[in-house]
Amino acid sequence: MQMSGSGELERDMAEGQIVAGYLAPHPPHLVYGENPPQNEPESQGGWEQLRWAYERARATLDELKPDVLLVHSPHWITQQGHHFLGVKELSGKSVDPIFPNLFRYSFNLDVDVELAEACCEEARGLGLTTKMMRNPNFRVDYGTITTLHMMRPQWDIPVVGISANNSPYYLKLDEGLEEMDRLGKATAEAIRKTGRRAVLLASNTLCHWHFHEEPEIPEDMSKEHPQDYAGYLWDMKIIDLLRQGKTDEVFELLPDFIQEAFAEIKSGAFTWMFSAMGYPNIPAELHGYGTVIGTGNAVMEWNLIKAGLAQAA
């Protein structure tokens, strides 16, 4: 940060900043395997490598002391614009429509409405169609809840929930991801203007080829493996590049990765997060990787404080 005088310093200190971004996938199996009191079904565990990865991510998140967590979820799909949760407190029970046997979670969210509104306005200013979600009966999707639970099970940090506009699927891929790039820029500007210390959560799986039948015992890890070898190789290549800090190269490969590995990052969260962070070519911390019904999931962190791109609290 450039500081030309004490007045400049005060102004800069008042500005918000993104302190980290996490790739934080949302298989509901991870909540199921953990057996938190909020979730009805009970398991005998399972997917430990990923759950332990999230334990490490929880610890680093705690050190960051953010004011707010922003999550972009592919399971809140919208067609007319990019939507933002806009009700201060949202509660209810979220049942996964695909895995209702695993995820029936009683949630209670504290939403940072002021920041959500700022994101909405900034994105509108960049030419995106945007909308605030003001209906208090809205059922928050399981992707948002799973990512937030796995990152911060205490639920003591306000959140901003952002929908996945289906533009990458409806438009050409590059057109759709360009919208996510603008959404990221708008998010960063809103964070800056509102003075928040923010952490971004991209709720995305990598390779998304999956089983077509569920094992009789869902948590039977003897049945868990990558669904697709080529997809697994793609995941390893992308993770390796990210660990080396070769962000530019990853984004060059992104279209091929998305197509060949059916990667869920097509839905936009990954691009949104990197755009908001300014696509830093800094090494990612890999907290862990594992498969869930055959899909590839990595928990990864980009700590902008350690990289000298943000200030410690």
Place this chain on the structure above:
Amino acid sequence: MPVVSAFLVPGSPLPMVKRDNPPWGALAEAMDVAGERLRASNADTVLVYSTQWFAVLDELWQTRAHSVGTHVDENWHEFGDLPFDIRADQEMAEACIAAAIEAGVKSKAVDYDHFPIDTGTIVAKQFLVGDADIPLVICANNLYHDGETTETIARIAVQEGDKLGRRVAVAGVGGLSGSFFRHEIDIADDHVAVPAEDAWNRKVLDLIAAADVEGLRAAWPDYAREAKADMGFKQMAFLLGALGGSYASADVLGYGPLYGTGGAVAHITPNG
């Protein structure tokens, strides 16, 4: 043949939550007529297939005896709530599950409090059944099932209804053309977004009205691709499967825009 009536209806919530908007109100009125006809057909059970209930593992069937609550559409939340009160025909649904598994379609029951019943099913139930005491058999749209498998599932369901002596009404819930307005519009001026898709919708509805199943099947692949038909128009495949592949006649009760997409209401009369 236990099917006493069949209906093609849109799954968009707009006719239900905003019927005071003329383009959507016209579809709501058509849905009202469809509901009157369904209830007049003295159905014991309504078999519902909605393109909006996605499944990716197995075929899912709703077996919860009584589902009641308030749903909010994830895209159209600003127009208010979608209250629902749905009773399931558990006996028939369980029979369908067993028969589908026997036929090689792995199937599962869904019986969970607060299960997110999809917008399309709620809208169809509200208009077609209303407050009448008619239970539903609801099955999911498995995204990996093609039209042929979807027809098979419907045929199996109707066969199981027949074994149980049910008079079955069938609802195929989904849209026609798929292009939509991505930006905010003056909703009073809503129209099908792409003229070529509008033409395709009208052509397909003419084929349905003429009961020309052979012509419909011939046009289907081009229609699905060129008009971006909702889920490849699988809700119509479900109807054809339930009807045994042909039907006596059809009456298109309404056709119109739903934020640029196409939606239609049709009453299909089974073969005698």
